[in-house]
Amino acid sequence: MTVTIKDVAKKAGVSPSTVSRVLSGHPRxxxxxxxxxKTIMEEMGYTPNMMAKSLVSKTTxxxxxxxxxxxxxxxxxxxxMELIRGIVTQSSRSxxxxxxxxxxxxxxxxxxxxxxxxxxxxxxxxxLYSRKDDAVIDFLExxxxxxxxxxxxxxxxDILSVDNDNVMAAFDATNHLxxxxxxxxxxxxxxxxxxxxxxxxxGYRKAMQNSGLEMRPEWIVEGEFLQDSGYRAMSFFMxxxxxxxxxxxxxxxxxxxxxxxxxxxxxxxxEDLAIVSFNNIPLSELSSPPISSIDIGIYHLGYTxxxxxxxxxxxxxxxxxxxxxxVIPHRLIVRESxxxxxxxx
Amino acid sequence: MTVTIKDVAKKAGVSPSTVSRVLSGHPRxxxxxxxxxKTIMEEMGYTPNMMAKSLVSKTTxxxxxxxxxxxxxxxxxxxxMELIRGIVTQSSRSxxxxxxxxxxxxxxxxxxxxxxxxxxxxxxxxxLYSRKDDAVIDFLExxxxxxxxxxxxxxxxDILSVDNDNVMAAFDATNHLxxxxxxxxxxxxxxxxxxxxxxxxxGYRKAMQNSGLEMRPEWIVEGEFLQDSGYRAMSFFMxxxxxxxxxxxxxxxxxxxxxxxxxxxxxxxxEDLAIVSFNNIPLSELSSPPISSIDIGIYHLGYTxxxxxxxxxxxxxxxxxxxxxxVIPHRLIVRESxxxxxxxx
DNA sequence: CTGTGTAAAGCAAACGGTTCCATGAAGGAG
DNA sequence: CTCCTTCATGGAACCGTTTGCTTTACACAG
Numbered sequence: 001m002t003v004t005i006k007d008v009a010k011k012a013g014v015s016p017s018t019v020s021r022v023l024s025g026h027p028r029x030x031x032x033x034x035x036x037x038k039t040i041m042e043e044m045g046y047t048p049n050m051m052a053k054s055l056v057s058k059t060t061x062x063x064x065x066x067x068x069x070x071x072x073x074x075x076x077x078x079x080x081m082e083l084i085r086g087i088v089t090q091s092s093r094s095x096x097x098x099x100x101x102x103x104x105x106x107x108x109x110x111x112x113x114x115x116x117x118x119x120x121x122x123x124x125x126x127x128l129y130s131r132k133d134d135a136v137i138d139f140l141e142x143x144x145x146x147x148x149x150x151x152x153x154x155x156x157x158d159i160l161s162v163d164n165d166n167v168m169a170a171f172d173a174t175n176h177l178x179x180x181x182x183x184x185x186x187x188x189x190x191x192x193x194x195x196x197x198x199x200x201x202x203g204y205r206k207a208m209q210n211s212g213l214e215m216r217p218e219w220i221v222e223g224e225f226l227q228d229s230g231y232r233a234m235s236f237f238m239x240x241x242x243x244x245x246x247x248x249x250x251x252x253x254x255x256x257x258x259x260x261x262x263x264x265x266x267x268x269x270x271e272d273l274a275i276v277s278f279n280n281i282p283l284s285e286l287s288s289p290p291i292s293s294i295d296i297g298i299y300h301l302g303y304t305x306x307x308x309x310x311x312x313x314x315x316x317x318x319x320x321x322x323x324x325x326x327v328i329p330h331r332l333i334v335r336e337s338x339x340x341x342x343x344x345x
Numbered sequence: 346m347t348v349t350i351k352d353v354a355k356k357a358g359v360s361p362s363t364v365s366r367v368l369s370g371h372p373r374x375x376x377x378x379x380x381x382x383k384t385i386m387e388e389m390g391y392t393p394n395m396m397a398k399s400l401v402s403k404t405t406x407x408x409x410x411x412x413x414x415x416x417x418x419x420x421x422x423x424x425x426m427e428l429i430r431g432i433v434t435q436s437s438r439s440x441x442x443x444x445x446x447x448x449x450x451x452x453x454x455x456x457x458x459x460x461x462x463x464x465x466x467x468x469x470x471x472x473l474y475s476r477k478d479d480a481v482i483d484f485l486e487x488x489x490x491x492x493x494x495x496x497x498x499x500x501x502x503d504i505l506s507v508d509n510d511n512v513m514a515a516f517d518a519t520n521h522l523x524x525x526x527x528x529x530x531x532x533x534x535x536x537x538x539x540x541x542x543x544x545x546x547x548g549y550r551k552a553m554q555n556s557g558l559e560m561r562p563e564w565i566v567e568g569e570f571l572q573d574s575g576y577r578a579m580s581f582f583m584x585x586x587x588x589x590x591x592x593x594x595x596x597x598x599x600x601x602x603x604x605x606x607x608x609x610x611x612x613x614x615x616e617d618l619a620i621v622s623f624n625n626i627p628l629s630e631l632s633s634p635p636i637s638s639i640d641i642g643i644y645h646l647g648y649t650x651x652x653x654x655x656x657x658x659x660x661x662x663x664x665x666x667x668x669x670x671x672v673i674p675h676r677l678i679v680r681e682s683x684x685x686x687x688x689x690x
Numbered sequence: 691c692t693g694t695g696t697a698a699a700g701c702a703a704a705c706g707g708t709t710c711c712a713t714g715a716a717g718g719a720g
Numbered sequence: 721c722t723c724c725t726t727c728a729t730g731g732a733a734c735c736g737t738t739t740g741c742t743t744t745a746c747a748c749a750g
Contacts, residue, residue: 002463002465004735004736004737005736005737006736014699014700015699015700015701016700016736016737016738017699017700017701017702017737017738017739018698018699018700020737020738020739021698021699021738021739023737024738028696028697028698028699029698029699030697030698030699033698033699045463047459047460047463047464048464048736048737049400049464049465049735049736049737050464050465050466051396051399051400051405051465051466051735051736051737052400052705052735052736052737052738053736053737053738054396054705054737055394055396055397055400055705055706055707055735055736055737055738056704056705056736056737056738056739057705057737057738058705060396062444067430067433074423074626074627074628077422077423077426077427077627078419078422078423078426080426081422081423081425081426081429082422084426084429084445085412085447088412088445088446088447089447092446092447092448092457097444097446097461097466098444098445098446099407099442099443099444099445100429100433100443100444100445101433101437101442101443102430102433102434102437103437112437114392115392116442118347118390118392119392119393119394119395120347120394120395120396120706121395121396121442227631256631260631260633263633264633281419282419282422283419283628286572286601286605288605288608288609349705349706349707350706350707350708351706351707359729359730360729360730360731361706361707361708361730361731362708362709362729362730362731362732363728363729363730364707365707365708365709366708366709366728366729368707369708373726373727373728373729374728374729375727375728375729378728378729393706393707394705394706394707396705396706396707397705397706397707397708397735398706398707398708399707399735400705400706400707400708400734400735400736400737401706401707401708401709401734401735402707402708402735403735465736
């Protein structure tokens with residue numbers, strides 16, 4: 001038998017309300033009673049029943065992460081785990097539990113979100129993707145439940161979101177190469193329907209333009225966030241008559257592919273081709289040579305998302321006009337793959 | 346205002362009990378009433394309040410994963426994410442939600458577990474590690490709450506657990522090399538306090554012994570589940586007077602280190618040294634050459650853990666004497682790194 | 691000695707369900 | 721035409737907390 005507030009009350013010779021008030025630190029409880037009740041709770045091993053508490057308070061002290069459908073890729077796994085760690089750490093510091101849910105498709109996801117929110121199992125939701133049109137976002141927005149998007153969506157301007165400034169990040173990455181003396185710089189992009197690909201491409205363009213460098217269309221290739229894309233891009237670039245001396249890749253995985261290809265063809269990095277990429281996965285510093293990468297602070301992204309969400313849950317006076325887009329700073333980590341000035345050759 | 350069972354009842358002209366019975370598919374409800382109530386529920390957008398339900402049923406339809414303290418390593422992240430995916434998928438199929446929790450230290454973990462279980466927020470727990478002595482396991486065992494351990498513990502014999510047969514896996518890996526014609530085979534182990542290291546080492550020994558091969562102490566080196574360990578082990582092995590022609594490494598990350606080292610020294614894989622390792626992380630097939638690896642079915646491990654736990658929750662007649670250790674099959678994936686018969690040299 | 695203010699604690703009604711028990715109607719057996 | 725079942729439903733208690741409203745008990749001013 002589990003011990004309830006009534007058992008404690010009986011043993012302490014007070015009413016259940018008093019015990020409840022002791023628990024919540026109500027001011028009008030004498031120090032004496034408070035102490036007595038507390039020791040008895042300790043003695044009896046009392047733990048409050050969260051369900052009963054939630055039922056009356058209409059609050060659950062838990063939030064939910066919606067994972068996108070299983071993305072089998074290496075980076076996804078690393079990315080999500082890191083994000084989850086950030087979220088869980090912050091949430092637990094704020095006294096919130098974290099539920100994690102996922103659906104095989106958008107319909108299932110919507111059902112899950114609706115069930116959890118309307119069924120009062122969670123107080124808010126963190127979304128981990130950004131599709132263009134999204135039934136889940138539509139539902140959340142219209143029903144007014146607190147939620148935060150990790151990523152960014154240009155279709156929904158006024159929702160809470162946490163993201164990097166990917167344009168700026170790519171600008172920085174490209175500028176780094178430019179400042180090393182490179183003038184012919186290639187770009188390996190990701191799927192064009194992802195906003196992150198577009199943003200990074202834009203940043204690259206801005207940097208090139210900003211320095212008055214030539215931008216050839218054949219220096220920009222599209223791919224996936226996968227090694228293979230890098231491999232293919234590399235062989236394409238290296239066969240160009242006037243080939244780039246450096247390249248920016250949207251993802252570290254792409255860099256690994258480039259590296260492998262260059263290695264096979266006996267090219268040297270960074271002498272024959274300098275490389276900078278994004279995300280700074282743990283592997284980037286372990287490859288040979290280690291890859292320069294933009295650290296996007298994944299953990300921090302998750303940590304902040306949780307913070308913003310919980311803040312919103314706790315005071316829903318939704319500061320109209322105030323910031324609703326939180327930008328996590330990025331940081332260029334310069335490693336061997338870009339430490340070479342071509343001019344000296 | 347959210348719509349409750351009473352609102353539905355009123356609108357349908359029946360009592361709340363009837364609505365509840367319709368919801369739970371009670372047999373003694375006329376088809377007509379059932380249909381009517383169901384359409385009204387649909388119309389009004391009724392979603393049952395999980396808290397109220399849990400309060401009375403003393404069951405939450407959710408389980409909890411306890412993550413060990415942030416292990417920053419690459420493999421951990423990949424491993425845990427894959428495991429979580431398996432757990433979440435299976436749980437959601439069984440209609441269970443998954444909470445994920447972690448603590449900075451054992452004390453915090455224990456507090457969390459206790460709060461969640463005794464506070465009736467979850468019905469059971471999945472533990473993702475196996476320390477030797479563990480206050481959390483002690484608590485769970487003595488309090489009788491349902492839980493499953495992913496991994497294995499020799500201190501606790503009779504608890505539910507899901508794991509691989511690591512001895513057999515290492516046996517298979519080693520035998521593969523032996524069957525290719527190798528006779529001098531090295532082993533790069535992990536931290537000796539981890540059971541998985543010990544088991545795999547044992548499997549290696551068994552295989553060598555079983556084939557009557559010589560086992561030199563200097564062919565066995567200890568390390569971590571990290572690239573660096575592989576790098577060091579490699580340079581140690583290659584400087585041995587009678588060096589191994591093949592090696593088994595406890596983890597793919599170790600293989601990457603070995604590979605990098607061999608590459609720097611211009612050795613060829615598998616001609617100069619054949620390699621097999623464990624865990625088959627997504628990267629193993631992308632390295633050059635691709636690494637032969639034992640796939641331990643991480644997703645499956647999680648999937649099964651969830652299945653076993655939920656089964657136990659639902660029928661706690663704990664089949665005494667029945668299996669309480671579930672073994673997930675492993676599978677040797679042969680790739681280029683071990684496809685070479687040394688005899689032919 | 692009565693009236694008033696205040697601190698401390700109790701009572702009872704929620705919160706939204708589930709479920710045991712009671713009840714009425716209908717159908718069949720005797 | 722009763723009496724007993726069976727079936728479909730209603731009534732009410734309860735799950736463990738919280739909380740607004742009372743009540744009790746003083747202390748003190750008038």
